[in-house]
Structures are given as C-alpha cells and as structure tokens.
Amino acid sequence: MLKPLPLLAILLTMGAPALAQPAKVIEARQANFKAMGRAMKAMGDEFRGGSPDIAVFRTNAATLNRLAPDLPKWFPAGSGTGAKTEAKADIWSKPGDFAKAAANFAAAANALNTAAAGTDIAAVGAALRATGGTCKACHDQFREEKK
Ligand code: HEC
Structure with a gap:
C-alpha cells in the first residue's frame, strides 16, 4: 500500500532544494567573473601594445565564450545574501531582465569569438x-560594487 504523505514530502524536498552552501556558490561565481575580467584585460592590453597578437584574442575570447552560456546558473535562488556578494536582489526579482542581460553578453562573446577566428583586428576591436x-550594462543594473 502506497503511503501518500512521505511521498509528497519527498517530492516537495526535491522541488525546492535549499541552497546548502551559498558562500561556496558566491565564491565560485566570483572566481568565474575574475577569470572574465582577466580575459578582457588581456585583450585590451593587446590593443595598447601597438601590434596586437591574434592568438591572445583567440584564447581569451574562447574563455569568455565558454563561460557565458553558464552565467545564469551561477545565481541560484538563495545565493543573493552574504556580506561578500555584490549581487543585487534585482537579479531574482527581475529574472527576465537578468536573463536578457546575460543573453546579450553571451551573444557578444560569441561574436567576439567568431571575429577572433579571423584576421581582421579592427573587427576584433569592435567586437x-x-x-x-x-559587461557594463549588466553591472549597472545588477551589481552593487562594495570594494
Ligand atoms: C548578466 C550579468 C553580468 C554580466 C553580463 C557580467 N557580469 Fe560581472 N558581475 C555580475 C554580478 C551580479 C557580479 C557580482 C557577483 C557577486 O559578488 O556575487 C559581478 C561581478 C564581477 C566581477 C567581480 C568579481 C569579484 O568578486 O572579484 C568582475 C571582475 C566582473 N564581474 C567582470 C565582468 C566582465 C569582465 C564581464 C564581461 C566580459 C562581466 N563581468 C559580465 C554580473 C554580470
């Protein structure tokens, strides 16, 4: 005989898992953003150097393009609180806007990756x-810089 109550309890637990370690999630996403910051800086530095090396763009654009599609997953419900996070509550209260900002970035990173596969440095610069x-558009709306 099936006991409906324990089964329901199990289903409810599965449907709404509590975030076990928000601090770990925050740390992991900040590490990803730091990697993105380093990639952007490496590419920007190439343009300041005089003779930009296309290989640097290929490597770093690939990093951005690899990370970008996963960005929305770095913000599970419950990871918005804690002294160290700069994530604004709007990420979770305006999920459509946040998804759009993430999608805009993913599209731009993809276009940059495509441009970097070619040899047109001006096109890479524009991308x-x-x-x-x-990056800035999302930060303006969803990140509150604390440091
Ligand atoms: C869709 C939104 C979004 C996009 C796009 C985005 N960011 Fe961020 N970024 C955030 C949020 C939110 C935080 C704060 C995360 C936290 O503290 O929990 C953040 C934090 C950061 C940090 C600080 C990490 C730390 O704590 O040391 C850096 C650096 C950064 N982003 C760089 C970038 C760069 C470079 C790009 C583009 C290549 C980018 N971000 C694109 C939302 C975004």
Missing part, C-alpha cells in the same frame, strides 16, 4: 568593445 558594453 571587444561591444562585449565590454554588455
């Missing part, structure tokens, strides 16, 4: 600026 614009 890099566009990508930087999508």
Whole structure:
C-alpha cells in the first residue's frame, strides 16, 4: 500500500532544494567573473601594445565564450545574501531582465569569438568593445560594487 504523505514530502524536498552552501556558490561565481575580467584585460592590453597578437584574442575570447552560456546558473535562488556578494536582489526579482542581460553578453562573446577566428583586428576591436558594453550594462543594473 502506497503511503501518500512521505511521498509528497519527498517530492516537495526535491522541488525546492535549499541552497546548502551559498558562500561556496558566491565564491565560485566570483572566481568565474575574475577569470572574465582577466580575459578582457588581456585583450585590451593587446590593443595598447601597438601590434596586437591574434592568438591572445583567440584564447581569451574562447574563455569568455565558454563561460557565458553558464552565467545564469551561477545565481541560484538563495545565493543573493552574504556580506561578500555584490549581487543585487534585482537579479531574482527581475529574472527576465537578468536573463536578457546575460543573453546579450553571451551573444557578444560569441561574436567576439567568431571575429577572433579571423584576421581582421579592427573587427576584433569592435567586437571587444561591444562585449565590454554588455559587461557594463549588466553591472549597472545588477551589481552593487562594495570594494
Ligand atoms: C548578466 C550579468 C553580468 C554580466 C553580463 C557580467 N557580469 Fe560581472 N558581475 C555580475 C554580478 C551580479 C557580479 C557580482 C557577483 C557577486 O559578488 O556575487 C559581478 C561581478 C564581477 C566581477 C567581480 C568579481 C569579484 O568578486 O572579484 C568582475 C571582475 C566582473 N564581474 C567582470 C565582468 C566582465 C569582465 C564581464 C564581461 C566580459 C562581466 N563581468 C559580465 C554580473 C554580470
């Protein structure tokens, strides 16, 4: 004979898992953002150097393009509190806007990766600026800098 109550309890637990370690989630996503920051800086530095090396763009654009599609997953419900996070509550109260900001970035990173596969440095520069614009757009709306 099936006992409905324990089964229901199990289903409820499965449907709404509590975030066990928000601090770990926050740390992991900040590490990913730091890697993105390093990638952007490495590419920006190439343009300041005089003779940009396409290989540097290929490597770093690939990093951004690899991380970008996963970005929304770095913000599970319950990971918005804690002294160290700069994530604004709007991420969870305006999920559509946040998803759009993430998608804009992913599209820009993809276009940058495509440009970096070619040899047109000017096109890479334009794609890099566009990508930087999508970082800033999301930060303006969803990140509160504390440090
Ligand atoms: C869709 C939104 C979004 C996009 C796009 C985005 N960021 Fe962020 N970024 C955030 C949020 C939110 C935080 C704060 C995370 C936290 O503290 O928990 C953050 C934090 C950071 C940090 C600080 C990490 C730390 O704590 O040391 C850096 C650096 C960063 N982002 C760089 C970038 C770069 C570079 C890009 C683009 C290539 C980018 N971000 C794109 C939302 C975004």
